[in-house]
Amino acid sequence: DAKTTQPPSMDCAEGRAANLPCNHSTISGNEYVYWYRQIHSQGPQYIIHGLKNNETNEMASLIITEDRKSSTLILPHATLRDTAVYYCIVGSNTGNQFYFGTGTSLTVIP
Amino acid sequence: DSGVTQTPKHLITATGQRVTLRCSPRSGDLSVYWYQQSLDQGLQFLIQYYNGEERAKGNILERFSAQQFPDLHSELNLSSLELGDSALYFCASSAQGFSAEAFFGQGTRLTVV
Numbered sequence: 001d002a003k004t005t006q007p008p009s010m011d012c013a014e015g016r017a018a019n020l021p022c023n024h025s026t027i028s029g030n031e032y033v034y035w036y037r038q039i040h041s042q043g044p045q046y047i048i049h050g051l052k053n054n055e056t057n058e059m060a061s062l063i064i065t066e067d068r069k070s071s072t073l074i075l076p077h078a079t080l081r082d083t084a085v086y087y088c089i090v091g092s093n094t095g096n097q098f099y100f101g102t103g104t105s106l107t108v109i110p
Numbered sequence: 111d112s113g114v115t116q117t118p119k120h121l122i123t124a125t126g127q128r129v130t131l132r133c134s135p136r137s138g139d140l141s142v143y144w145y146q147q148s149l150d151q152g153l154q155f156l157i158q159y160y161n162g163e164e165r166a167k168g169n170i171l172e173r174f175s176a177q178q179f180p181d182l183h184s185e186l187n188l189s190s191l192e193l194g195d196s197a198l199y200f201c202a203s204s205a206q207g208f209s210a211e212a213f214f215g216q217g218t219r220l221t222v223v
Contacts, residue, residue, distance in 0.1 A: 043112060043200055043214030100153040
């Protein structure tokens with residue numbers, strides 16, 4: 001079963017930052033936080049992952065709280081192509097069952 | 111293009127039949143994962159193989175089986191198909207475990223009639 005809680009849907013204005021929250025209060029010390037997104041019915045796409053430090057790549061930033069019980073994915077300048085379902089997942093690099101949960105459906109509005 | 115190839119893209123078959131879905135992972139990736147996504151549902155983890163051996167099992171029915179071959183491609187076999195098996199089936203690959211990014215194929219849409 002999913003170990004994360006995400007809001008079912010969010011809207012964001014085009015060009016603004018999209019901040020997607022995720023709660024993972026039962027995360028273990030060796031578990032990473034991963035973010036994927038799925039555009040329509042395409043295959044999910046990896047966005048970013050982190051253990052405890054904040055991470056940034058060309059797609060997004062990941063902010064993990066100090067107690068690691070929650071995190072926020074930030075899309076700095078949302079575009080219409082960022083409309084998708086965003087999944088927050090926790091899992092260890094030795095475990096193999098990644099549960100996607102129901103995710104957050106992000107709609108970017110022109 | 112993720113580098114993961116799934117065939118066929120679409121498959122329509124009758125109840126009671128058996129089908130085989132194929133997945134070619136990215137070059138060099140040793141892990142293959144299978145997921146099922148029913149209409150408007152999340153992705154359900156089915157099974158993982160690593161370098162030819164089963165590594166983890168999720169919510170995979172006994173009517174379903176999978177294997178990974180020496181060339182690292184994988185097949186998911188679905189038998190005694192039921193209407194409820196209609197779904198998108200995704201394959202993903204990664205170099206090892208999910209400590210690194212995993213790459214998903216575009217899926218096989220199975221319709222059981």
